[in-house]
Amino acid sequence: MARLDAVSKRTVGKIERLAESVIKAVKGKKNPFVEIPIRSLANIHFDKKKGVVQLGSQKQKRYFFNVSMAKKFMQTFLVSDACKELVESGKTTSIRDLYYITKHTIGDSRQNTFEEQDESDPIIEDLEVSLDALREELHLFASRKGSMVGPVTIRDTGDTIDLRRMGSGGWAVPSIVEENVVQFGKHEARYILLIEKDAVWSRFNEDKFWKREKCIIIQGGGQPPRGVRRMVQRLHAELRLPVYVLVDNDPWGFYIYSVMKQGSINLAYESMRMAVPSARFVGLSSFDKDKYQLPMNVAIKMDEGDVARARQMLAYPWFADKRWQREIEEMVRSGVKFELEALSRRGISFITEEYLPKKLRDKDWLE
């Protein structure tokens, strides 16, 4: 068994304690159960003070001796067992891989432990919340996407990496960026810029925006994966850097910002480790089309889904602020949305040379 670091030891201990609790229950002739915080909208609230979406205190007991729960109970321990092995062997794997690791036919029946990955993914999330261990601590990752450059040196599994010398592609952000994997070294960064899209991020990299502005630029290919979000959160918390978010002017863009800021409903239990409540929305704003004289022919008509989505957002408690209400209402009113690339209409480097510098200078952002 490889020597374990503190985090891994803690995780293994949690899994063992869960299993011990089951042994104790059946020894005492009790129906064994696993207690799982409920991950649904009903058990989520917005903590105004902290500015994040948080899981409530409602828990659900998953019993073994209950026809509708027995299978999930069994699955929970299959996954626990597999994760313990991963952690102990110092290996990390994808959740898809875990599905294959734990899938087998039960006894001489025609039943499988898992029929589809759709069955095992929620079990992983259940385990995360009930153990209070992040997926990464269980040595699991979802998908890897996202890249980053900036005036900072890091250590990734023992390798020193200078993010000032990453060429055009940047450093691929791994899905697990916990401190046992990634540590931060010397840096001159003043802030972090999270960009929605890979293409726009490439423009910023090519224009050496980060060098000029002394900032870290990072992109997550749309909705940022956990690795990117956790990286931003750690940079923000550990290096005390402000976070700016640059996304398309559409409901999806707003949503990416809101997840970055408050955490998602689905992963509310990780908000504290993922969300940056002070993150600032620098654009694209619904009012930029006038401010930056974007011609209407670069606008995209919103469809019914977009409008409904935007309307929904008006009700989010973290968008209750008057300025946010105006921002969203303007989008609904105009019935059009814009991609970041629309700014290229004003020149290919308009976004890096004029748009963003002006925004930052004018403190023209939303929080």
Add this chain to the structure above:
Amino acid sequence: MAATKKAATAKVKSTGPVKAERQLSLLDTAPAKAPARPGKEAARPASRPATSGKAVRSRGPAGKQVELVEVEPEASAEAPVQAERGPKRRATAEQMATKQREISISEFFTKNRHLLGFDNPSKALLTTIKEAVDNSLDACEEAGILPELTIEVRDLGLDAKGEGELTKGEGRFVVVVEDNGPGIVKAQVPKIFGKLLYGSKFHRLKQSRGQQGIGISAAAMYGQLTTGQPIRITSRTGKGKPAHFFEIQIDTRKNNPVVTRDDQLDAWHQEHGTRVELEIVADWRTGQRFVNRYVEHTALANPHATVHYLRPKQPKLSFPRATEELPKEALEIKPHPHGVELGALMLMASESKSHDLKGFLQTAFSRVSPPVAGAILKAAGIKDRVRPREIGADRQLAARLHRALQETKIMAPPTNCLSPIGDELMRRGLVSFLSVIESEGPEEGDGQLDLDAARKKPGKKKGKAEVVPPPPPEITPEEGVERIKGHNYFIATVTRPPKVYRGNPFQVEVGLAFGGSWPADKTIELFRFANRVPLLFQRSACGMTESIVKTDWRNYMLSQPKGSLPVGPMALLVHIASVWVPFTSEAKEALAHYPEIIREIQLAAQECGRKLATFIRKKQQADYQAQRRSIFELYIEEVASSIHQITGKSRDAIRRDFLRVAEQVTEADLAADDKKLEEASEKLSKRPRRGEAEGE
């Protein structure tokens, strides 16, 4: 239809137009006419009976050849006297008088054969068997003998060894019914078998199978009409007495028997008993399913009888008796005043030998004591001095007495005269029935035995007896469950206490067999019986069907489309025993819709249904528990492995602990689930019938 016409035309050629003979007796013509191997023409002596001589004449030669229809003498050619005004007179009284005469019994039979159950060769086969079997069972019961019956159908198209091609469609068949009953005294045999409307049961109020006393001689008549062959009887009344063999024909003109053969036999294998042999034109191919059913159901409703059944080209089928106990003897009772009809009252009065009305009422009716008789007369305002004969002659007087009879409070008739099958014997009957029957599951179509349909579509139901299903794993049957031919059936039976309708005592019984090999997605099988006689026809017109349809079977865990019989793997037996079973028609095929009877059947069905619901609920629970247990057991292995891997603790110890909790949890949950299901079903039972709007 076309075939009938053709047959009729063919007949004309063979016999020629009938001259002005006043009456034709079959006795005169039949032997001469019966060909050695009669073809279709002899098989069908008459197409639909003509309704009048006139109608026959207008139909031309095809109508005239019908032997049994009177051909009137040439009518006078004179034109009728024409009145000054009004419609033209067509006939004078004198002319009409020439057409007025006594109706011969053969004519009556020919015209009314459909009323008697001989409307076509398929049905005639069944009716012939039925009449003989009913008589055998009645006689055995009355004599106190455990019946052993042999029913045989022989296809004369086959050779002596029973080999060859089965007759397709109509043909000659021999029906044999033999019993070990009391036998019939020599002197009575001719009248019983050679005279219509001669019997022992017509004049008595007693639960019995035969009622009209028309039975067996009508079958003899049918045989004689269609084949020219006499009925053959062998009978012996006891040990040391000789057996006699008779051949009897009916003189249709005089309705009198003609004994054509009377032999004393040296030996006969039966110590006592009767053997009846009839040669008839029948249709075995289409008729057999009805005969099969009749035989099966007769065995079912008569668990004290052993029945052997022999059919052409099929192995012998035997229904062994399920009990050595004879049914309780059905006693003869006097009619109850509340049940008597005005006409019957007048007839009884006129035939009374009593000197006064009081005496008449007391002797003729049950439950009439001197004070009751006095009360009746007082209510009618009739003096006791009045002679019964006067009542018989005076309709108004009789009506007053009749009303008083109805209105006076009189004790219900004695009900000890009834002989139901009984709970236990019904159960045993069902078990042995299910053990022997070949046909399982409902009939095709709407489950009605419809002879007309059957003729178009020959019964394709073949015996399934050879196809033995693989024996399922041995399970210990629960209470009320019988394991038959590898299937589990739940059987419940209910015998209601006797009740009275219109002064007639009656008793209702219901039995059901659920599960087994009955199809789960078809309408249930409804077996109807009246005085132990299966009712095979007119299901939808029957009061029993109405009662079962009106019962809400959804309360008893079966599905039931609105206004229909329930759907499910079940056979339901309904039996009514009564001294006088009210039928909708002379054919005695469907029970009349008397509210008192319908209600009783419903009550019995509900009682049975409750037992069924309890069983189904228990079974569902047991299935659920078994399934549950196996789920737990399956997962325990996995959980024990995982936890063993995580903690390093003994896998076996973990598994043991889990299994121990499993036992305990299952027990506790069982009780809780029981309660829940009980409550749910209670709610269900209280739920009102779905509204009309909610079509199904």
